[in-house]
Amino acid sequence: TRQKQEPSDHQNVLFNSSFIAADEPLSCPPHSYNTFILSQEPLIIYIENFLTAEESAHLISISEDKWAASTVTSGSETSIQKDIRFSEVALVDRDEVVRCIEHRSRAFQGWRPDLHIERLRTQRYGAGGHYKHHYDWSGGSREADRVSTFMVYVDADCEGGGTEFPRMPMPNVSKGRWCEFLECEKNGADGGGGSSNGGAGVTFKPIKGNAVFWENLGADGRGYEQTFHAGLPVLSGEKVGLNIWSWGPARRT
Ligand SMILES: O=C(O)CCC(=O)C(=O)O
Numbered sequence: 042t043r044q045k046q047e048p049s050d051h052q053n054v055l056f057n058s059s060f061i062a063a064d065e066p067l068s069c070p071p072h073s074y075n076t077f078i079l080s081q082e083p084l085i086i087y088i089e090n091f092l093t094a095e096e097s098a099h100l101i102s103i104s105e106d107k108w109a110a111s112t113v114t115s116g117s118e119t120s121i122q123k124d125i126r127f128s129e130v131a132l133v134d135r136d137e138v139v140r141c142i143e144h145r146s147r148a149f150q151g152w153r154p155d156l157h158i159e160r161l162r163t164q165r166y167g168a169g170g171h172y173k174h175h176y177d178w179s180g181g182s183r184e185a186d187r188v189s190t191f192m193v194y195v196d197a198d199c200e201g202g203g204t205e206f207p208r209m210p211m212p213n214v215s216k217g218r219w220c221e222f223l224e225c226e227k228n229g230a231d232g233g234g235g236s237s238n239g240g241a242g243v244t245f246k247p248i249k250g251n252a253v254f255w256e257n258l259g260a261d262g263r264g265y266e267q268t269f270h271a272g273l274p275v276l277s278g279e280k281v282g283l284n285i286w287s288w289g290p291a292r293r294t
């Protein structure tokens with residue numbers, strides 16, 4: 042009999058192996074990350090030490106011969122538009138280290154059987170590199186969408202390059218460690234300059250090995266407007282990110 046976690050026929054077509062990372066048995070080292078919940082709705086979790094230093098170094102080394110200019114897609118058109126997105130991406134091979142990062146990303150989400158991890162891509166920004174505000178969900182007519190995002194900082198030897206959520210309110214920074222991870226001066230109560238949004242919103246600092254996880258879709262399958270975000274311009278140095286997107290049912294009606 043058909044098992045519940047079997048993807049639908051439609052999903053079998055969409056989720057072919059060049060696109061998703063299929064499940065496989067693995068033995069992976071235990072994680073050593075810490076989590077900090079920024080928001081419960083939409084769910085946004087900051088993850089400290091998502092990657093080990095060895096994993097970051099490995100991702101950078103296996104990306105080396107694969108960098109290609111990033112593209113943006115609108116409707117059916119894919120093109121290079123540096124005013125919107127100026128970076129390079131590398132589709133990394135699924136070696137053991139990469140599979141263990143996929144495995145960790147699935148485990149983090151409770152092994153939801155209806156989720157499929159998109160093939161992992163690193164993304165490199167030099168000075169002037171950026172990614173303008175956008176949603177990771179498409180909101181298109183497809184039955185499946187990017188239900189969650191991990192934005193992982195693989196290398197962050199740079200000035201600037203934060204990940205900004207202009208529609209999210211700052212948490213209570215008088216408690217906990219938020220000001221280690223967030224731009225507190227720029228986005229604080231004084232509304233000081235520097236952000237693209239007059240001081241409102243939340244900007245995560247790029248910190249090597251750490252990650253931001255968020256859910257793109259609500260329980261009704263609709264995209265959260267609050268997940269609007271940008272990779273702010275890198276002012277100097279280099280930033281390398283890792284995108285981990287989980288696909289699942291968009292439950293559109
Ligand atoms: O680099 C960042 O901070 C954000 C990247 C991003 O939003 C994306 O690749 O979809």
Ligand SMILES: [Fe+2]
Nearest residue numbers: 175176177270
């Ligand atoms: Fe994004």
